[in-house]
Structures are given as C-alpha cells and as structure tokens.
Amino acid sequence: MRLGLALPTFGPDATPDGILRICRTAEETGYDSLWTGDRVLAPRVPGAPYPSGDGVMPRIYENHMDPLTALAFAAAHTTRVRLGTSTLNGLWQPPLMLARSLTTLDVLSQGRLDVGLGLGWMPDEYTAVSVPWTGRGARLDETLDVLEGYWADDVFSHQGPLFTVPETMVGLKPCRRPGPPVFLAAFTPAGLRRIGRRLDGWLPVAMPLPHLMGMWDVVRKEAVEAGRDPDTLRMALRVNPELTERATDADRMPRAGTLGQYVDYARAAAEAGVHELFVDFGQSPATLDERVDLAGRFLEGVRQG
Incomplete structure (x- = not known):
C-alpha cells in the first residue's frame, strides 16, 4: 500500500x-x-x-x-x-480551462x-463562483467528456447541453496517455x-x-x-x-x-x-x-x- x-x-x-x-x-x-x-x-x-x-x-x-x-x-x-x-x-470553472x-x-x-x-458539500461556494448547485451530476459527466476529448484528440471540439468548444488544435498533451x-x-x-x-x-x-x-x-x-x-x-x-x-x-x-x-x-x-x-x-x-x-x-x- x-x-x-x-x-x-x-x-x-x-x-x-x-x-x-x-x-x-x-x-x-x-x-x-x-x-x-x-x-x-x-x-x-x-x-x-x-x-x-x-x-x-x-x-x-x-x-x-x-x-x-x-x-x-x-x-x-x-x-x-x-x-x-x-x-x-x-465544477467551479469551465471544463476547457480545467483541462x-x-x-x-x-x-x-x-x-x-x-x-x-x-x-x-456547501451550496454557498457554488453561489460564489456562479455555478448552479442543482444538476451537478450532469455537469460532472460533461466535464469528464471534455477532459477525455481534450487529452485524446489532436483536433478537439465539443457540443453539449452545457458547454460548447469550437474546433481547435490541442498540442499540449499529458505525459501519461490518454491522460x-x-x-x-x-x-x-x-x-x-x-x-x-x-x-x-x-x-x-x-x-x-x-x-x-x-x-x-x-x-x-x-x-x-x-x-x-x-x-x-x-x-x-x-x-x-x-x-x-x-x-x-x-x-x-x-x-x-x-x-x-x-x-x-x-x-x-x-x-x-x-x-x-x-x-x-x-x-x-x-x-x-x-x-x-x-x-x-x-x-x-x-x-x-
């Protein structure tokens, strides 16, 4: 261990x-x-x-x-x-920035x-960063989608219920692949x-x-x-x-x-x-x-x- x-x-x-x-x-x-x-x-x-x-x-x-x-x-x-x-x-920042x-x-x-x-665990923090407390599970799933795509694809775009990322080249990649x-x-x-x-x-x-x-x-x-x-x-x-x-x-x-x-x-x-x-x-x-x-x-x- x-x-x-x-x-x-x-x-x-x-x-x-x-x-x-x-x-x-x-x-x-x-x-x-x-x-x-x-x-x-x-x-x-x-x-x-x-x-x-x-x-x-x-x-x-x-x-x-x-x-x-x-x-x-x-x-x-x-x-x-x-x-x-x-x-x-x-969930406190856009997933592209997080990636x-x-x-x-x-x-x-x-x-x-x-x-x-x-x-x-505290709704107050979500209020402070202007992110809704409700719908956290769906927001997390879409955030994971963006992270996975950003790490995997040299040309990346995303269109989802919450976030849109226009097509972009992604040259910076993690040392460990796929991420x-x-x-x-x-x-x-x-x-x-x-x-x-x-x-x-x-x-x-x-x-x-x-x-x-x-x-x-x-x-x-x-x-x-x-x-x-x-x-x-x-x-x-x-x-x-x-x-x-x-x-x-x-x-x-x-x-x-x-x-x-x-x-x-x-x-x-x-x-x-x-x-x-x-x-x-x-x-x-x-x-x-x-x-x-x-x-x-x-x-x-x-x-x-």
Whole structure:
C-alpha cells in the first residue's frame, strides 16, 4: 500500500516554508504522494453543515490556497512523489480551462499528477463562483467528456447541453496517455456507479473498513457490468486524524484515536486491499514541527507492520 501526506494548504502552515517542509519530509522519508484540497469560501454561517464530526467547518479552512498552484510549487521542489488533489472541485470553472490547467500541471511535474475530483458539500461556494448547485451530476459527466476529448484528440471540439468548444488544435498533451488518472470522491449509488463505469479510482474518507470495502465492492461490480477490468481501478483513502492521548473505543475509530490506533488502522487497510492511504495531520492542532514528527512516526509504524 502506498502512503501519502496532505500538503499544508490550509491554516497557519499554508506558507511557502510550510509546503517546502512537507515536500522534503515526503521525499526524504519515503512517502509516495502529496495531496491538496479545495476551498473558495469560509462563510461565517454556512448554508449546510460540515459533513463530518459535529457539523462545524474547521477554522483552518478560513485560510486556503489554490490547490493547483500549490501543487505546481510542490512539483518544482520534488522529483519522485506523485501529486494529487483530494479533492479538486471540478465544477467551479469551465471544463476547457480545467483541462488546460491539469495538462499543464501534469507536464510540469513530468507525469506525476493524480486528478481527484469532488462535487463539494456547501451550496454557498457554488453561489460564489456562479455555478448552479442543482444538476451537478450532469455537469460532472460533461466535464469528464471534455477532459477525455481534450487529452485524446489532436483536433478537439465539443457540443453539449452545457458547454460548447469550437474546433481547435490541442498540442499540449499529458505525459501519461490518454491522460492522468482521474479519481472521484463519491458516496451515493450514482457516484459509485460513475466511478466503476468511467473513472480510474475512488477517493473515500476513512470509515470502518467493512463499510469501506463493501462500497468498494459496489464500484468493482459496476466496472464488471460496464465491461471494464475492476483490477485496474485504485482506491486512495484519505484519513483526517483527530489525535487523542489515550486510546479510544473501537466504535470511535477512525474518527478519533491515538497515533498507534491510526497505524493499526492503516495496516488493516493494507491487508483489506486499500491501494493508497494518505493522512492530513493538519486536521489536528499540531505545529509544523509536530506535523513532521507525526509523519515520520506514522510511516515508521506502518512500514514495520
């Protein structure tokens, strides 16, 4: 199982020095990947509850960097680790612009990009970028159509219900053909079906492993029904540790627990068949030094298992 770290693109450590520190930590200690998230708004009174914990959005999101710009910076200061978005809201810009940005980042990183898309959870952000909240599934499908065509065709055009792209030459192509792998963060039946039928993988968040693998079985079944090989799909599992000093009861994991409990969870995930697991130690109130220390201890603990 591959292991990754979240870059500090939220909160007080969202600085050039913070990103460089985590980049060096990942490259030097043996992590496989670095990941960024996406926020454009931190409303004082959100229109929907945060989808985990007590429903209150973490205050670290009040300070947020652009995820693709941050990954480009990370690409310039790394040579080995893969670079992923968990997640990039794929509907907040026209798909042609998204295709250009992602292709550029893939080329600049020499083919190290993993594209993780999501639909978000807060209608306020859609209002802020003038994109309708309703019809997100159809908008995502057409966005994927544009990405696939832009990456595959030297002469590309698109005519759809939402977007029109006049015929154009496309000279810039991703390093990995037909394009970088595209993952989706989704938990509804429609979302799991979409992953199995047309995407490269799934971006779930940490949950009890029987439930996680049950949902993965749904994705694999959808792939088979679509005539795809389910063994080509990958799962990259996000873990947002809420670290405690004492061990928590089993029913609280993986929502909260000690570092040792999260190490055990990661080992069990590897045994269950999870392909990649990445941790965001910035979700806990840790300094940058503590974050680096936790990353080292976590990696050592999992690798020794």
